[in-house]
Amino acid sequence: MNDALDVTLxxxxxxxxxxxxPLIIGQTEHKVMAHMQGRLGPMYxxxxxxxxxxxADGVKFAQKEDIVPAxxxxxxxxxxxxxxxxxxLLVLLAIPIGPGEGAVGEVIDAGVFFVLAxxxxxxxxxxxxxxxxxxxxSLLGGLRTAAQLLAYxxxxxxxxASVAMAAGTVSIPGILDAFQWWWLPWQxxxxxxxxxxxxxxxxxxxxxMPVADSEIIFGAYTEYTGLRFALFLLAEYAGIVVLCGLxxxxxxxxxxxxxxxxxxxxxxxxxxxxxxxxxxIWLRVTYPRLREDQLQKxxxxxxxxxxxxxxxxxxxxxxxxx
Amino acid sequence: xxxxxxALTTAAADPHGFLSPTGVEIAFLLVGLVTFGAxxxxxxxxxxxxxxxxxVVTLGGLAVEYLLLTxxxxxWVQVLIYVGxxxxxxxxxxxxxxxxxxRSPDADSGNRWAALTVAVAAAAALVxxxxxxxRTTWIDLDGPAAGSTQATGAxxxxxxxxxxxxxxVLLLAALVGAIVLSRKAKAETSSPPVNSRAATGSSxxxxxxxxxxDGRNNPVEQEGGR
Numbered sequence: 001m002n003d004a005l006d007v008t009l010x011x012x013x014x015x016x017x018x019x020x021x022p023l024i025i026g027q028t029e030h031k032v033m034a035h036m037q038g039r040l041g042p043m044y045x046x047x048x049x050x051x052x053x054x055x056a057d058g059v060k061f062a063q064k065e066d067i068v069p070a071x072x073x074x075x076x077x078x079x080x081x082x083x084x085x086x087x088x089l090l091v092l093l094a095i096p097i098g099p100g101e102g103a104v105g106e107v108i109d110a111g112v113f114f115v116l117a118x119x120x121x122x123x124x125x126x127x128x129x130x131x132x133x134x135x136x137x138s139l140l141g142g143l144r145t146a147a148q149l150l151a152y153x154x155x156x157x158x159x160x161a162s163v164a165m166a167a168g169t170v171s172i173p174g175i176l177d178a179f180q181w182w183w184l185p186w187q188x189x190x191x192x193x194x195x196x197x198x199x200x201x202x203x204x205x206x207x208x209m210p211v212a213d214s215e216i217i218f219g220a221y222t223e224y225t226g227l228r229f230a231l232f233l234l235a236e237y238a239g240i241v242v243l244c245g246l247x248x249x250x251x252x253x254x255x256x257x258x259x260x261x262x263x264x265x266x267x268x269x270x271x272x273x274x275x276x277x278x279x280x281i282w283l284r285v286t287y288p289r290l291r292e293d294q295l296q297k298x299x300x301x302x303x304x305x306x307x308x309x310x311x312x313x314x315x316x317x318x319x320x321x322x
Numbered sequence: 323x324x325x326x327x328x329a330l331t332t333a334a335a336d337p338h339g340f341l342s343p344t345g346v347e348i349a350f351l352l353v354g355l356v357t358f359g360a361x362x363x364x365x366x367x368x369x370x371x372x373x374x375x376x377x378v379v380t381l382g383g384l385a386v387e388y389l390l391l392t393x394x395x396x397x398w399v400q401v402l403i404y405v406g407x408x409x410x411x412x413x414x415x416x417x418x419x420x421x422x423x424x425r426s427p428d429a430d431s432g433n434r435w436a437a438l439t440v441a442v443a444a445a446a447a448l449v450x451x452x453x454x455x456x457r458t459t460w461i462d463l464d465g466p467a468a469g470s471t472q473a474t475g476a477x478x479x480x481x482x483x484x485x486x487x488x489x490x491v492l493l494l495a496a497l498v499g500a501i502v503l504s505r506k507a508k509a510e511t512s513s514p515p516v517n518s519r520a521a522t523g524s525s526x527x528x529x530x531x532x533x534x535x536d537g538r539n540n541p542v543e544q545e546g547g548r
Contacts, residue, residue, distance in 0.1 A: 073423050076375065110471045113398035120406025124378065127413050131371055134423050146414035153407060170395075170471050 010106070011093075018089050022237030023054045029281045030054075036285045057230075064226035071134035072223065080132060081224070081231035084125025087118045088238040095245045096173050098255045098265035104173060111172035112160050115246060116153075119201065122235065123149045126203075126210070129232070130220035141219020144210035144292060148200055151299035156197040158307035159190035162314045163250045176254045184252070186317060190310040191251035193303050195276070198243040200299070202236060204280060206287035209295055244276035245269075252276075350390045357383030368425040374412050381405050391461055393469025 030053060034041025046052025068077055094111050096104035108114045123145060130142020164170045166187065167178040184191075200207035203219075211219035221232050248254055252272050255265025290298065360379035367373050381404040388397035420426075431437075461468055478486055 071423065073371075076372075108394070110395045110398050113395065113402060113471075117398045117402035117406055120402060120410075123410065124405070124413075127410065127417075128375065131413070131417060131421055132423070139417060139421075143414065143417050146410050146417070149410055150407070150414065157402075 014092050015089070017241075018092050018238060021241045022234055025240055025277050025281075026054050026233075026237050027051065028277070029284075032278065032281045033285050036282070061227055061230035066226045066228065067223075069134060069223050073132040073134070076128050076132040077223075078228070080125045080129035081228045081235070082125070083128060084122055085231050085235040085238065087122035088235060088242050090118045091115050091242045092238075092245075094172060095242070095249055096176060096254065097269045099176070107173055108171065110170050112164055112170045112175070112250070115172070116157060116160060119239075119242065120149070120153060122239070123201065125232075125235070126220045129224065133220070133223040135222050137216040137218075137222045138220050140216050141210045141222070145203065145220060147292075148203065148207065148210060148295065151296055152197040152200040152303070155193050155299065155303035155307040156201065158304070158311055159194040159197070160250060162190045162307070162311045163187060165311070165314050165318060172249055176249055176256070179253045179256055181253070181256070181258075187251055187310070187314070189306055190314075191247065193307045193310065194251065195243070195247050197299070197303055198247065199280065199283070200295070202239040202243060204236070204240070205284040206290050207295060208289055209292050212289060240277055240280050241273070244273045244280065247276055248272040346390055350387060353383055353386045353390065357387065368427075368430070370416055370426055371413065371421050371423075374409060374416060377412070378405055378409050381409070388469070391469065393474075395471040395474045396469060 031041045031049070042050030042053035044050055045056040068074055091114075093106045094104070094108050094115050126145045127142050130138045130140075130145060133139075163175060166183060167175040169175060169178065203210050211221065216222075221229060224232060248269055253268075254272075255269050257264065257268040357380055360376050360383060364373050364376040364380055367376065381400065385397045385400040385405070388394075388400060
């Protein structure tokens with residue numbers, strides 16, 4: 001019975017993180033973007049610096065009418081937001097926040113594979129939405145999403161494989177246990193490639209060609225309203241949490257800190273994740289959108305060769321030091 | 323995963339009777355039925371994109387079956403490669419060529435009986451071979467996972483290196499072949515406009531648009547050419 005309680009508690013905690021962290025990142029994005037552009041951002045909702053803006057947004061979304069276009073494929077149209085959102089919840093289960101087995105939702109033997117596999121499934125939601133909307137902008141968005149996923153999945157996998165080679169295990173807690181500080185310079189190229197490819201997989205600016213609002217309205221999500229649209233937005237921000245968390249635990253040492261603070265591992269994980277999330281927002285404000293062909297070119301001619309080079313470097317160093 | 327591991331620890335108390343109804347075996351059977359049903363719908367549905375989505379259910383069901391047999395590594399690779407990449411590629415191809423909403427009346431072929439015969443024959447041969455080969459092999463679901471990443475890697479790179487390498491050479495050959503074929507096709511489609519004057523003003527992608535239900539041109543090529 002104690003086991004069941006333990007499992008329930010872990011699931012509840014992961015679920016709470018899943019519900020709150022994306023909102024925190026969303027609110028941070030509102031404020032950071034505003035200040036970078038010389039604005040104030042939300043100031044009224046909730047009183048203090050508009051802290052409750054996203055709660056108000058949520059209420060607004062819940063009040064809107066849920067419309068399914070007449071020509072749409074009803075069931076798939078309605079199912080798509082869930083398919084887009086749920087994988088990120090599953091991935092959160094596998095990300096350890098501190099040392100030991102107590103600080104991870106579930107220890108998975110092939111954790112790296114699990115995480116990448118499930119993240120890839122999330123994109124199916126965008127594809128389903130794009131096709132089922134019966135709208136040419138949505139179809140274009142779906143096509144671009146698929147092309148983007150196919151291009152950026154490969155460098156992501158290769159760089160994750162490089163870390164797994166360095167650690168000699170594909171379990172995420174195992175990778176963290178094996179982490180040394182000099183892995184940081186050793187795997188830095190892989191880290192950057194992984195982060196950039198992950199951004200592209202989430203369709204975040206500057207890789208937001210599939211949802212480019214100023215030219216194909218909002219891509220696959222053109223026809224969505226109300227809560228279902230909010231679920232897609234939530235999926236995007238949950239994706240940021242997952243990507244930053246993954247980059248932290250795979251490349252930046254997760255709970256390892258420079259002063260070896262015992263018991264404060266979770267602070268380091270959260271701090272690194274927050275800094276990465278800030279960078280995600282910063283990139284959105286800084287860079288213009290990449291064109292579709294530039295996007296493909298970046299993946300195939302830059303990221304894939306870089307990740308292959310990183311694997312070669314990892315292999316050579318691994319052989320030399322062993 | 324929690325549910326699965328919980329099921330793994332609670333089930334399989336008594337040693338192997340034939341189809342002893344332990345929790346894992348019941349789950350295995352149920353998931354198998356769902357997988358089989360999804361596979362049937364995949365090949366019988368008249369809606370092309372639905373077929374691709376049912377294929378997701380089928381392949382996901384197979385992954386769950388691997389999980390139940392403690393082959394965790396194979397399960398995640400199955401999801402990664404098939405659900406994450408092959409089906410996405412399939413959907414991409416469908417959307418690029420023809421993906422009408424609703425039924426496709428021509429999504430049927432006169433070969434359905436021949437296809438059924440071949441499918442049944444292939445299934446019978448596979449079931450017979452597997453049953454004959456692994457009749458006396460039992461997986462201990464309670465012990466250490468027989469299909470963990472370590473076990474799979476060790477057996478792959480100790481006992482099966484040669485087939486593995488042969489397979490990678492085969493895949494490389496297929497890759498090179500695909501590139502060669504696509505380059506050749508490109509040269510052929512681009513050469514007629516040079517020779518004939520009738521082709522002025524028409525893009526090479528026009529023959530494709532005839533196949534499309536709504537008469538849309540190939541969107542990706544338009545994007546790329548911009």
